[in-house]
Amino acid sequence: MRYASIVSLALACCQSASVLACGGHKHGDREWTEAELDELERKWGAEFGYTGIGSFAHLKHAKCLTDPSEHYDIAIIGAPFDTAVSYRPGARFGPRAIRQASSRQTSFRGYNQRANINPYANWATILDCGDIPVSPFDNALALTQMTEAFAELGNRAPVSTQHLSRPKLITLGGDHSLALPALRPLREYYGPGLRVLHFDAHLDTWHPEKYPSAWPSAQARFNHGSMFWLAGQEGLVSNSSAKPNVHAGLRTRLSGLDDYVDDDAQNWKRIVSDDMDDLGTRGVIDRIMDTLGTEDPVYLSLDIDVLDPAFAPGTGTPEPGGWTTRELIRVLRGIEGAEPGGRGCGGGLAGVSGRGRGDGAGGGAGRV
DSSP states (O other), X not given: OHHHHHHHXXXXXXXXXXXXXXXXXXXXXXXXXHHHHHHXXXXXXXXXXXXXXXXXXXXXXXXXXXXXTOOOSEEEEEEOXXXXXXXXXXXXXXXXXXXXXXXXXXXXXXXXXXXTBOGGGSSOOEEEEEEOOOOSSOHHHHHHHHHHXXXXXXXXXXXXXXXXXXXXXXXXXXXXXXHHHHHHXXXXXXXXXXXXXXXXXXXXXXXXXXXXXXXXXXXXXXXXXXXXXXXXXXXXXXXXXXXXXXXXXXXXXXXOTHHHHHHHHTTEEEEETTHHHHHHHHHHHXXXXXXXXXXXXXXXXXXXXXXXXXXXXXXSSOOSSOBOHHHHXXXXXXXXXXXXXXXXXXXXXXXXXXXXXXXXXXXXXXXX
C-alpha cells in the first residue's frame, strides 16, 4: 500500500510539473511561420543512428492501417508472423530487428555511391507504416489478416502520381509464408500469372503433403515451404512456359529428385548457390535478366537464408554454403530492370524472413 502511495505521489508530481511547464509556455497556441518551423527543424531535426524512434532507416512513421489519410509512394510494413515454420520460430521479431539494424541509414549521410542514389532526396515519399497485428494463435486468421492488410495498403493513391499508379509495399517478415497473402491482392491489379524472383536456400514449392503427418489438416497446408505451390494453385504466379519464374541461391536438401520435377512443372527456373562460384555475380545477374526480361511485372521475394549462416545466423532454417552479403547486394543492384526502379510491381512486396534476436539475421536484412 505504501509503495502504491509513493507511485501515485510521483505521478502526481510529474503531472504537476508538466502542467506548470506547459502553462509557462506563453506562445503555445500561436501561429508559427514556415521560417520558424524550418529553424526548429534545423536545430532539432537531425538524428544520429542511435537516436530517435526505431522506425525503418529513421523514416517518418505512422499506423497506416488505422489512418487512411496517410499516403506514400513506398510503404514499409512489418508482418511479425512465424507460426507456419517447420524448424526454428522467432521471425515474429524480424520486423523489429530489421528496423533496429537499419538505424545506421540516416538522411544526413543518405547518399549511397555504390547504388548512385539518395532515397531520402529522391522523388518517392517513403513511409514506415508499422506492423500488421497478426494473430499468433490461428494461422487461417493470420492469413486473412495479412491478405486484407496488403490489399488495403496497396490500393491507396500514391503521392507521386506522375511516377506511379499505385504505391509499392516492402514487407519485413516474418516467416516466408507471407509471400502468399502478399501475392493475392496483386492479382487484381496485375492480373493472373505474376512472375516471381525468389531468393532463397529452399524451393518453397513443395506440395503440402511433402511434410509427412498422420494428422493432416487444411490449416497445415499453409506453411513456409508450400506457399508458392499454393500460389500456383490459386493462379497467382505465372504458369506460362514462355514466362517462367526464378529461384536464386538454392542449396536445399530434397526428398528426392522428384522435387525438381515438381518444381519444373510449376514453371520455375533454378539458380543454385554454387552457380555464384562458376558464373560470378555478373553471370547470375545475366541469367536472371535473360529469364525475366524487363517487360513483365515481377514480385521480388527474399528469404534471408539465401545468405550463408555466417552472415545471417538467426534465420529459421540455416543452410551452409550460401552467398555473402556483398554478393547478394551486387545481384540486387544488377537487376534494376526487374525491381522497384523498373517496370511493373518490381520488389513491391519483398518478404524478408529473419529470426531477429540480435543474432545477425536482422543486420543482413537491414542492409539489404
